[in-house]
Amino acid sequence: MRIAVAGLGLIGGSLLRALDAAGHQVIGFDADPATRDAARAAGFQVAESLAEAASGSELTALGVPMPVLPQLITELAGYDGLVTDVTSVKGPVRDLMRAHGVGRFVGGHPMAGKEISGFAASEKDLFAGCAWVLCLEPGETDLDDWLALARLFTGMGARVVPATAGEHDAAVAKISHVPHLFAAVLAAQISNDPLAGALGAGSFRDGTRVAATRAELTAAMCGGNAGPVGRELRRLIGQLEEIADALGADDLVQLLEVDELVPLLKPGEQARRAWPATAGEPSAMAVDETALLELGRSGGWVTSVNASDVVTLRPETDRNDP
Incomplete structure (x- = not known):
């Protein structure tokens, strides 16, 4: 998959590295020239603008703080690929995407990070084992787009947790x-x-x-x-x-x-003694919006995406055996 990553700090830079390591064709962009130079020196393809990075890509991931998002979104005018983000708040981002008419958007938030920031702090394995929230808005989110991102991020070792923006x-x-x-x-x-x-x-x-x-x-x-x-x-x-x-x-x-x-x-x-919860046994689940949201509310997550179902895990105490 050809993927653009805008914002190459800790999270965006780590996403660039992880996607590249997973074999995807990735091109990055950052507003800071020094960060662009650092990413190029690390061997990555880096564009001079978001429009250049996103051109021809199937997915654009926005890895910038909330205050910067409005400007970046305007630079995606006419873009017909899928858009996601890694912002730590989801309701305002969802509203921003709606206001700017972004047609294909699935909000995301990887629960990973450090107390230090910047491209120099990024690492390709940052997301291994982390919970990655993917927002699923009833009647609004395209399920095929959601599954495409769930497949992408579980392929990087993340645990994908379905939730609405408000729940997140x-x-x-x-x-x-x-x-x-x-x-x-x-x-x-x-x-x-x-x-x-x-x-x-x-x-x-x-x-x-x-x-x-x-x-x-x-x-x-x-x-x-x-x-x-x-x-x-x-x-x-x-x-x-x-x-x-x-x-x-x-x-x-x-x-x-x-x-x-x-x-x-x-x-x-x-x-605290009971956290983190012990996971039950893997279980295949048919792809269904309501069932996915209930999975997230129970503390469960998606571990992989197949052609017709997803493989899930739930906390052992919450899991209902068939």
Whole structure:
């Protein structure tokens, strides 16, 4: 397949590398001349414009931040190939594609990344084993286009998870966007407390890793998903306030009383110990929009695409045997 990849940062650059390694004819583009030069030096074909990269391609993948998308989309005017993206928010991108009349679009989001960015950080195996959301909008998404992308990405080793844009945005607010905000606030504590920085160890390192992400990228990610992120942030702040109340910070005696804390902490302990869920046995499933969406809602995913069905896995506890 001939594929254009626009935006050659960590995700786009890794996609360029992965598709090339899988044997596809790939041409890249990036607005930054230094990034284009770096990709060429790595042996990849790189165009000077998106229009040039997309010309003659069957698929164009947009690997740029949300604020850059409107300009790129205008450069695809008249393009009749399939378009996908890797943006971490899906509802606004779907609306943007509709507004610009992009006829063949399937939103995507690979749940892979690092706290560092840029083409130099990209790697061909970044997506191996990762969950790759492919949006399936009832009555709107062309199922053949969806399956073509599912076949492409499972061929790169990803686990394809079907979901609507709204379902995706609500879920990533919980497990990606708000954690970035929490990490930023936690990490900032050591900026004026050298002793705390010296004592920081495993829990601080693991809880703040993504705080090293460029602030501009985190702001664009969370700002683009402002509604779900705001709701989730307020919900979690409410739970933290419950914990603060249980601690009774003004009552030193109560610090020794842990009974009130345990019920507040136990759900997190149990959820984390059970994650990630153990997968059940592979199962063939007929291609059906409703069944695919139910698969995603149950925490399942597609592992491969055949001529008439897809092979799926579900968490063992949610799987219903025939």
